[in-house]
Amino acid sequence: xxxxxxxxxxxxxxxxxxxxxxxxxxxxxxxxxxxxxxxxxxxxxxxxxxxxxxxxxxxxxxxxxxxxxxxxxxxxxxxxxxxxxxxxxxxxxxxxxxxxxxxxxxxxxxxxxxxxxxxxxxxxxxxxxxxxxxxxxxxxxxxxxxxxxxxxxxxxxxxxxxxxxxxxxxxxxxxxxxxxxxxxxxxxxxxxxxxxxxxxxxxxxxxxxxxxxxxxxxxxxxxxxxxxxxxxxxxxxxxxxxxxxxxxxxxxxxxxxxxxxxxxxxxxxxxxxxxxxxxxxxxxxxxxxxxxxxxxxxxxxxxxxxxxxxxxxxxxxxxxxxxxxxxxxxxxxxxxxxxxxxxxxxxxxxxxxxxxxxxxxxxxxxxxxxxxxxxxxxxxxxxxxxxxxxxxxxxxxxxxxxxxxxxxxxxxxxxxxxxxxxxxxxxxxxxxxxxxxxxxxxxxxxxxxxxxxxxxxxxxxxxxxxxxxxxxxxxxxxxxxxxxxxxxxxxxxxxxxxxxxxxxxxxxxxxxxxxxxxxxxxxxxxxxxxxxxxxxxxxxxxxxxxxxxxxxxxxxxxxxxxxxxxxxxxxxxxxxxxxxxxxxxxxxxxxxxxxxxxxxxxxxxxxxxxxxxxxxxxxxxxxxxxxxxxxxxxxxxxxxxxxxxxxxxxxxxxxxxxxxxxxxxxxxxxxxxxxxxxxxxxxxxxxxxxxxxxxxxxxxxxxxxxxxxxxxxxxxxxxxxxxxxxxxxxxxxxxxxxxxxxxxx
DNA sequence: CTAGGGTTAG
Numbered sequence: 092x093x094x095x096x097x098x099x100x101x102x103x104x105x106x107x108x109x110x111x112x113x114x115x116x117x118x119x120x121x122x123x124x125x126x127x128x129x130x131x132x133x134x135x136x137x138x139x140x141x142x143x144x145x146x147x148x149x150x151x152x153x154x155x156x157x158x159x160x161x162x163x164x165x166x167x168x169x170x171x172x173x174x175x176x177x178x179x180x181x182x183x184x185x186x187x188x189x190x191x192x193x194x195x196x197x198x199x200x201x202x203x204x205x206x207x208x209x210x211x212x213x214x215x216x217x218x219x220x221x222x223x224x225x226x227x228x229x230x231x232x233x234x235x236x237x238x239x240x241x242x243x244x245x246x247x248x249x250x251x252x253x254x255x256x257x258x259x260x261x262x263x264x265x266x267x268x269x270x271x272x273x274x275x276x277x278x279x280x281x282x283x284x285x286x287x288x289x290x291x292x293x294x295x296x297x298x299x300x301x302x303x304x305x306x307x308x309x310x311x312x313x314x315x316x317x318x319x320x321x322x323x324x325x326x327x328x329x330x331x332x333x334x335x336x337x338x339x340x341x342x343x344x345x346x347x348x349x350x351x352x353x354x355x356x357x358x359x360x361x362x363x364x365x366x367x368x369x370x371x372x373x374x375x376x377x378x379x380x381x382x383x384x385x386x387x388x389x390x391x392x393x394x395x396x397x398x399x400x401x402x403x404x405x406x407x408x409x410x411x412x413x414x415x416x417x418x419x420x421x422x423x424x425x426x427x428x429x430x431x432x433x434x435x436x437x438x439x440x441x442x443x444x445x446x447x448x449x450x451x452x453x454x455x456x457x458x459x460x461x462x463x464x465x466x467x468x469x470x471x472x473x474x475x476x477x478x479x480x481x482x483x484x485x486x487x488x489x490x491x492x493x494x495x496x497x498x499x500x501x502x503x504x505x506x507x508x509x510x511x512x513x514x515x516x517x518x519x520x521x522x523x524x525x526x527x528x529x530x531x532x533x534x535x536x537x538x539x540x541x542x543x544x545x546x547x548x549x550x551x552x553x554x555x556x557x558x559x560x561x562x563x564x565x566x567x568x569x570x571x572x573x574x575x576x577x578x579x580x581x582x583x584x585x586x587x588x589x590x591x592x593x594x595x596x597x598x599x600x601x602x603x604x605x606x607x608x609x610x611x612x613x614x615x616x617x618x619x620x621x622x623x624x625x626x627x628x629x630x631x632x633x634x635x636x637x638x639x640x641x642x643x644x645x646x647x648x649x650x651x652x653x654x655x656x657x658x659x660x661x662x663x664x665x666x667x668x669x670x671x672x673x674x675x676x677x678x679x680x681x682x683x684x685x686x687x688x689x690x691x692x693x694x695x696x697x698x699x700x701x702x703x704x705x706x707x708x709x710x711x712x713x714x715x716x717x718x719x720x721x722x723x724x725x726x727x728x729x730x731x732x733x734x735x736x737x738x739x740x741x742x743x744x745x746x747x748x749x750x751x752x753x754x755x756x757x758x759x760x761x762x763x764x765x766x767x768x769x770x771x772x773x774x775x776x777x778x779x780x781x782x783x784x785x786x787x788x789x790x791x792x793x794x795x796x797x798x799x800x801x802x803x804x805x806x807x808x809x810x811x812x813x814x815x816x817x818x819x820x821x822x823x824x825x826x827x828x829x830x831x832x833x834x835x836x
Numbered sequence: 837c838t839a840g841g842g843t844t845a846g
Contacts, residue, residue: 237837264837271838295838326839357840388841395842419842426843450843457844481844512845544846551846579846 104132108140115144117353117383119412139167146175149415149445155184166196173202182210200227201234208238213247233261240269264292271300276309295323302331322350326358333362357385364393369402388417395424415441419448426455431464450478457486462495477505481513488517493526508542515548519555527552528561541568543577550583559591582610589618609643617649625657632666644676651685660693677707684713691721700730712741719748723755731755743775 107130114123123144130137138161145154158164158172169192176185185206192199200223207216220227220235232255239248252258252266263286270279279300286293294317301310314320314328325348332341345351345359356379363372376382376390387410394403407413407421418441425434438444438452449472456465465486472479480503487496496517503510511534518527531541531549541549546569553562566584574580581604588597594615601607601615612635619628632650635642642650647670654663667686670676683706690699699718703710715738722731735752742748749772756764 233837240837261837266837268837290837292838299838321838323839328839330839352839354840359840361840383841385841390841392841414842416842421842423842445842447843452843454843476843478844483844485844509845514845516845542846547846583846 100132104130104134104137108134108136111137111140111144115140115147117381119384120144120148120150120414121412135161135163135165135168139165139171142168142171142175146171146178149179150443151175151179151181166194166199170196170199170202173199173206177202177206177209182206182212186215197228197230201230204231204234204238208234208242211242213238213242213244229255229257229259229262233259233265236262237265237268240265240272243273245269245273260288260290260293263288264290264296267293267296271296271303274300274304276300276304276306291317291319291321291324294318294320295327298324298331299327302327302334305335307331307335307337322348322352322355326355329355329358329362333358333365336366338362338366338368353379353381353383353386356380357383357389360386361389361393364389364396367397369393384412384414384417388414388420391417392420392423395420395427398424398428400424400428400430415443415445415448419451422448422451422455426451426458429459431455431459431461446472446474446476446479450476450482453479453486454482457482457489460490462486462490462492477507477510481507481509484510484513484517488513488520491521493517493521493523506537506539508539508545511539512542512544512548515545515552519548519551522555524552524556528558541572543574543580546572546574547577547579547583550580550587554583554587554590557591559588559593562587562591576605578604578606578608578611582608582614585611585614585618589614589621592622594618594622594624607638607640609640609646612640613643613645613649616646616653620649620653620656623656625653625655625659628653629657629659629662642674644679644682647676647678648681648685651682651689655685655689655692658692660689660695663689680708680711680714683708684711684717687714688717691717694721694725696721696725696727696730710737712738712745715741716748719751719755723751723758726759728755728759739771739775746772 107126111123111126114120114126123141127133127137127141127144138157142154142157145151145157154172154175158168161168169188173185173188176182176188185203189195189199189203200219204216204219207213207219216235216238220231223231232251236248236251236255239245239251248266248269252262255262267279267282267286270276270282279297283289283293283297294313297313298310298317301307301313310328310331314324317324325344329341329344332338332344341359341362345355345362348355356375360372360375360379363369363375372390372393376386379386387406390406391403391410394400394406403421403424407417410417418437422434422437425431425437434452434455438448441448449468453465453468456462456468465483469475469479469483480499483499484496487493487499496514500506500510500514511530515527515530515534518524518530527548531545531552534541534545546565549565550562553559553565565587569575569580569584581600585597585600588594588600597615597618601611604611612631616628616631616635619625619631628650632642632646632653635646647666650666651663654660654666663686667678667682670678670682683702687699687702690696690702696718699721703714703718715734718734719731719738722728722734731752735748735755738748739752749768753765753768756762756768
């Protein structure tokens with residue numbers, strides 16, 4: 092079959108069909124619809140083009156309507172429709188159509204295999220693959236291999252790759268992508284060198300891999316060696332520079348590019364936006380020959396990221412063909428600024444809403460703590476994806492409703508790693524450390540492998556429980572999993588050891604980190620402070636400055652409390668002063684608490700009090716408590732009374748405050764005052780908070796509540812403690828000491 | 837098989 096020229100009319104249809112395809116690719120779907128509707132003579136290709144245009148713009152139901160309406164369908168119509176379902180994650184519909192097809196070509200088979208593997212349904216894909224007539228070609232093999240690679244089943248991919256009768260470059264590149272997309276550049280390089288033939292895609296994969304792992308030098312070395320770099324190569328390298336703040340280098344590449352398409356322009360605009368050069372971004376945006384929806388969306392989301400909502404809205408208003416990505420970016424901007432009314436208004440203006448924009452709205456309500464509204468929307472959604480469910484879990488966790496979060500979690504049919512991590516993070520945020528650890532075990536029972544984030548959460552739970560033994564088990568698991576070099580994990584490990592009293596083990600780990608960030612330094616500095624090594628903490632702080640790491644608010648909490656513990660008054664005061672003057676960070680109430688405590692311990696009560704009076708923010712209970720305690724020790728009744736008054740305003744129900752004040756009065760013999768304190772305590776109905784503590788023994792956490800019989804073996808524990816106390820006065824017999832401890836095992 | 841934009845965990 093050849094295209095026959097059938098006169099003027101036929102040529103017109105031909106060119107209009109091309110136009111529809113082009114407009115569809117550019118995201119200008121409304122124009123495409125217009126062109127299509129103006130066509131008096133429509134052939135199969137016109138319909139196929141329009142179906143593709145709809146599919147590329149997420150209007151999958153419109154595509155299907157057209158598919159059902161069209162007078163006759165050819166193989167391309169069927170394949171286009173399946174491809175549309177594939178790109179819109181509608182596997183069920185795709186497979187339904189695939190089964191109904193009157194005729195299939197190899198393209199259809201490969202499409203359907205890809206469809207299943209995209210959805211993680213490897214078994215189904217494999218079944219199709221095995222069913223395939225013996226004429227199955229390299230394309231199908233490649234689809235199956237790529238499927239295995241993308242689902243992290245690299246061993247299966249390797250096996251199939253070995254069995255392949257005829258391998259082409261695509262097969263080799265798919266395998267190479269398995270290494271480069273998983274940050275395994277050592278093995279990737281080895282594989283790359285073993286390849287007998289390489290094309291530009293192989294080179295691009297290497298450049299992209301190096302960019303992903305942050306090795307910009309190697310990326311650049313490889314880029315320079317590419318025999319015939321294509322637009323992909325240039326854009327990949329450009330993005331690598333942009334992501335590392337090397338905007339000048341990025342621009343040089345852009346200027347040197349032999350061919351530029353819309354993607355090149357958009358990448359350069361994104362580079363400027365990411366590095367906050369808005370004027371340049373805007374200039375480029377104006378200069379570019381044909382702006383597509385991505386160009387607009389890049390500008391809008393760039394402004395949204397830095398909170399310039401007005402500018403973002405200006406761009407959206409000027410956008411001729413507002414697509415859903417741009418509108419969602421704008422909604423996200425309103426959401427981040429808690430402007431839910433405007434978000435909701437824009438949301439209601441969108442004709443056909445997809446999952447992402449629903450999810451954005453739900454996240455918005457969740458971030459405002461409006462979980463009722465979030466739930467209302469969530470229940471209205473017809474098609475929910477994993478993000479929708481996960482967003483609800485996060486939302487409930489953030490307002491402290493872990494019971495509701497758990498309900499959502501249990502209602503989910505299918506969960507991914509983020510679902511589990513969100514739940515575990517929720518438990519952490521709400522102080523339910525034991526539940527966090529329990530979930531860690533449960534997720535593995537469900538066959539989900541913990542990732543670096545899960546491990547970091549688990550370690551954080553251990554750190555808060557000072558559960559050293561469990562923490563050490565985590566350490567072993569992490570060593571085996573290969574996540575030891577992840578910075579999040581390393582930092583969590585340091586915190587875990589430091590908070591469990593093993594600050595020198597933490598120090599050893601710290602020294603092994605290649606590129607310590609501010610969190611790593613903070614963890615160790617805080618760890619030294621916590622364990623009473625004030626001098627070491629200050630020394631480490633100085634080392635941090637020498638290494639060019641800029642301290643943040645958390646650093647100062649650590650180093651100031653270290654000064655406090657070590658009695659380094661002048662050092663502490665100087666550091667406190669430097670916060671504002673050198674690092675231009677405004678001290679928080681925590682920092683004031685450290686410094687007030689520091690002055691109080693040094694007996695410099697007046698200075699401490701002056702400091703509190705000069706504060707721009709409201710003092711908290713910790714500060715007044717420190718002042719009250721110091722006043723008592725130094726017998727400054729007047730200051731003590733003032734501090735107590737403030738403290739009781741903040742914590743009217745805390746008994747210890749009344750006790751402290753009444754002790755003070757008693758010490759100077761003001762018995763009437765003692766009585767009046769007692770009366771006001773009764774009035775405020777202050778009750779003693781039950782004390783709570785826990786200890787980890789043999790992988791079990793034992794919780795003690797002074798007021799509570801929930802711990803099943805409280806009596807046993809108390810008896811043991813009594814016996815232990817007796818032995819402490821009379822040391823020597825260690826054997827009995829050991830047997831006593833066995834009670835807990 | 838490779839490049840650019842909108843939603844969820846750390």
